Each structure stands twice: as structure tokens, then as C-alpha cells.
Amino acid sequence: MSEPAYFDNNATTALAPEVLEAMMPYLSTLYANPSSASRLGAQVKDAVSEARASVAGLLGCRTSELVFTSGATESNHMAILGALALAPEKRHLITSNVEHPSIMLLCRDLELTGIEVTYLPVDTDGRIDLGQLTESIRPDTALISLMWANNETGVLFPIEEAAAIAKFRRVLFHTDATQAVGKVRLNMLESAVDLLSCSGHKLHGPKGIGALILRKGVALPPLIYGHQERGRRGGTENVPAIIGFGAAARLFGDLDAQIAYLNGLRNQLEQGVLALVPEAIVHGLAAERLPNTSNIAFNMIESEELLHRLEQQGITAATGAACAAGGSRPSHVLSAMSLRREAIVSSLRFSLSRYNRREEVAQLLVVLQGLIQAGKASTTTDSALVSCAH
Incomplete structure (x- = not known):
């Protein structure tokens, strides 16, 4: 072939030129800490707020519900570990047996600590059975975590229906939507989903940036303490990556x-x-x-x-x-x-x-x-x- 052809976009996508252009000033002249009280710090803080609004617009959520993280893996850990910490008397999780390793490996490790995990099976086309999901819910179920779209096959789970079942049974529901964002239409304001994970580098943004959407009223304890992100995720913001994430979100108008x-x-x-x-x-x-x-x-x-x-x-x-x-x-x-x-x-x-x-x-x-x-x-x-x- 005259030029290389890339068909591995579920692993990572190319950084969009518009994204790189948006990031460059924050890698050079606009370097201030957004928590700084300086004029330059305020300018950077405003840019972070604008990027947050862009990502929230793509996901259909409130800006106050969006927490920036280092990527979907961290977001998945925040959701699962946070749900268990929120209700320590509940020691049961439900997921599927085709989840991303960041969830599968975490669940396997949690089982060593006494947490019980139900892994929903899939059929030969990669689909789950909502009846089995309903039957698996217990009084001590702390969280249901199901991926929106499978990274290997592209098969979509019936997330809205599953989230509605969880809501009816008063169980928190999380979805790893890493592969779905930018490929299916999402509207968290009209969804029963409580927690949603995503990552910037799957939609032509930079690596090292992601988000966890926490529905209003879901107050998970943080994994990393600090005043940033309204106290929900400490650490100085990765400003260039956040700006890039926002620019990437605007590509999907x-x-x-x-x-x-x-x-x-x-x-x-x-x-x-x-x-x-x-x-x-x-x-x-x-x-x-x-x-x-x-x-x-x-x-x-x-x-x-x-x-x-x-x-x-x-x-x-x-x-x-x-x-x-x-x-x-x-x-x-x-x-x-x-x-x-x-x-x-x-x-x-x-x-x-x-x-x-x-x-x-x-x-x-x-x-x-x-x-x-x-x-x-x-x-x-x-x-x-x-x-x-x-």
C-alpha cells in the first residue's frame, strides 16, 4: 500500500489535528495551575470549564456530574470501589464475563477479599439475558457494572433496560461506555444510568484523560483525596489533556x-x-x-x-x-x-x-x-x- 492503513481504532485513535492545536497553548504559554488565584490561573480555569462543558454536551450530562480522571480504568475503579465503600454492608457485585480487563481483574481481586461477584454469561452472539440479570440481584448487591459496547466484538448491551431494572430494584448501576462514546448517542439526563466511564483517546483525544459521570445525588467517596474536582478526585488537573478531551468532544457535533x-x-x-x-x-x-x-x-x-x-x-x-x-x-x-x-x-x-x-x-x-x-x-x-x- 502507498500509505499505512490503520484499522485498530478500538485500541486507540489518532489525535485529531484540531485537538493538538487546542492543546498546544496549554503545553507552552498557558501553563498556570487552574487552582491559582492569579489572572493566568483564572484563564486556565475558564478553559477547563469550557472543556468540561464540551464533554458534558457529548454525554448529555450536567457539568457538575462530570469528574475528570486519568482514563476509563481509573473511572471504572472509582465506580466499583466507591459503590462498595458507600454501602460497606453490601458485599455483592454483578458484571458480565466479557468485560474489559480493568473491571475483570478488579473483580477477581475483590473476590479474594470476600466480595461475591456474579458474572453474567453471554450467548454465541455476545448478548446478555436481562432475565438472568434480574434473577441475580440480591439485597446485598452494591453495584451492577456492565459495558455499553464490547471492545472486541462491538456488541452492544441493552444498557438502558438494564439500568431501569437496577433503578427499580434500588441498586446502583455503572456502565463502562469507553467504546460507545462517539459511536452511539448518549443522553445521561434521560437515562437511568448512575455512573458512566469513558476515555479521551478512543475519540481522537489524548491519552491519559478520561471521565466518570456521577448522577446527581450519587456521592461516592474519592479514591484520591484533594480539593480538585469538587473534592471527588484530588490532584492538579491535567490541563492540556482536559483541553484536548474537550476539543475531541466537539468533533462529534x-x-x-x-x-x-x-x-x-x-x-x-x-x-x-x-x-x-x-x-x-x-x-x-x-x-x-x-x-x-x-x-x-x-x-x-x-x-x-x-x-x-x-x-x-x-x-x-x-x-x-x-x-x-x-x-x-x-x-x-x-x-x-x-x-x-x-x-x-x-x-x-x-x-x-x-x-x-x-x-x-x-x-x-x-x-x-x-x-x-x-x-x-x-x-x-x-x-x-x-x-x-x-
Whole structure:
């Protein structure tokens, strides 16, 4: 390819030029502490307030409900640990078995301290059963935490319905919306969600900045003490990143048009792959999904090998699962969907952004066609896929 093509936007996105431009003054001349009583400090404080309003506008929440953090991982920890600290007599959590590692690993560690965790299963399309959620709620349930959109498959959970169930049962509800922001329309003012996590670098903002939305009336104790963020998250604000987060949020003014564009690219990619490889499987195809995410099992070539060959052609994607080589474990998401081992170890994830073009997708399909044809010509019954699957 004449230029590299990037299809790994669920891992991170490119910093938008507008975002970099907005950040630059706060990396040079506008360096004052926003808590300072100086004129320059007041100017920086006003800029932080403007950025907060922009992010709140994208999420549909009040500015007073938004707490800036170092990223979604910290926000997830604040939500879960805060909910447990808020009601120490409640020792039960509910989540799913396909959550992001920042939640899965925290829950596993909490289990060692005596916290009980219910992990809701998913079906072969990655969907949860709201009936099972309802049945899992107990008098000592402190929090329900479910991701809005899965980072590997793009499958959307019925978050509004789940939050309504939690509200009816008077249980706090948290959602990790890291992958959903900028790809689905959110309105916290009309939602039953109590707590929402997100991160700036998933929507063309900088790394190291995120937010936790706390619905009015939800007063979680802080993880980090200090007067900043209304006493909810201490530490001098990361001003350049906050400014960048605000600038990134303003990129999504015409969200419906961007969703339609991404959906068109995803459909072009999936239809092209299925035409090339009829035996391929699009994971979560029967479920509601993000418009930008496609996780595909090629079923005839190991994903690590295909990923390596794509990299050699200047194309960046991601494995839906890691082969046993190197001691890596298969994707916990695809494994939880009860897929065949061959499908798990032959899956690649393609995740798109506003900067991807139809021409890039077309070129990806051309490259895939050549790689697949070459792979078929050299594949034998004891191929890498078969040996890996065993």
C-alpha cells in the first residue's frame, strides 16, 4: 500500500489535528495551575470549564456530574470501589464475563477479599439475558457494572433496560461506555444510568484523560483525596489533556452522520470479506453492534499469521484472540461466547474511525484476497491453525 492503513481504532485513535492545536497553548504559554488565584490561573480555569462543558454536551450530562480522571480504568475503579465503600454492608457485585480487563481483574481481586461477584454469561452472539440479570440481584448487591459496547466484538448491551431494572430494584448501576462514546448517542439526563466511564483517546483525544459521570445525588467517596474536582478526585488537573478531551468532544457535533459513515465502511468490509471467504464468520452478527467494529473468524488461517502478513503490507488490525504460542491465552470474550476453538484463533478485529476511507477498505480487501489465496495454496491438513487449535 502507498500509505499505512490503520484499522485498530478500538485500541486507540489518532489525535485529531484540531485537538493538538487546542492543546498546544496549554503545553507552552498557558501553563498556570487552574487552582491559582492569579489572572493566568483564572484563564486556565475558564478553559477547563469550557472543556468540561464540551464533554458534558457529548454525554448529555450536567457539568457538575462530570469528574475528570486519568482514563476509563481509573473511572471504572472509582465506580466499583466507591459503590462498595458507600454501602460497606453490601458485599455483592454483578458484571458480565466479557468485560474489559480493568473491571475483570478488579473483580477477581475483590473476590479474594470476600466480595461475591456474579458474572453474567453471554450467548454465541455476545448478548446478555436481562432475565438472568434480574434473577441475580440480591439485597446485598452494591453495584451492577456492565459495558455499553464490547471492545472486541462491538456488541452492544441493552444498557438502558438494564439500568431501569437496577433503578427499580434500588441498586446502583455503572456502565463502562469507553467504546460507545462517539459511536452511539448518549443522553445521561434521560437515562437511568448512575455512573458512566469513558476515555479521551478512543475519540481522537489524548491519552491519559478520561471521565466518570456521577448522577446527581450519587456521592461516592474519592479514591484520591484533594480539593480538585469538587473534592471527588484530588490532584492538579491535567490541563492540556482536559483541553484536548474537550476539543475531541466537539468533533462529534453531527453524530448521526458519522455513525452512518462508519456503518457504511463496516458493511463494505464485512461484505467484501464474506465474498472472499464464504466460510468466514462475523461475530455478533445477529446482535446490535457498534457501527465501526467487525470481528471476523477466517476459519482457514491463524489470526496471528494473518495479522503479521497484513502488517507487512502496511495494514494495522488486531487479533480477536491470541494463539497458544508464546503462552498467550485465547480471547476471554470470544471464549465466553462458546465459539469453536478454530474460530477463536482465526479471528481478527477491524475497528474503524472517521479518518478511514472507502479506498482503504477496498485496498484491505485486495490485500486480503492475495494473502488468502496464497494461504490456501500453501495450507495442508497439519497447518498452523490446526496445530494451534489443539
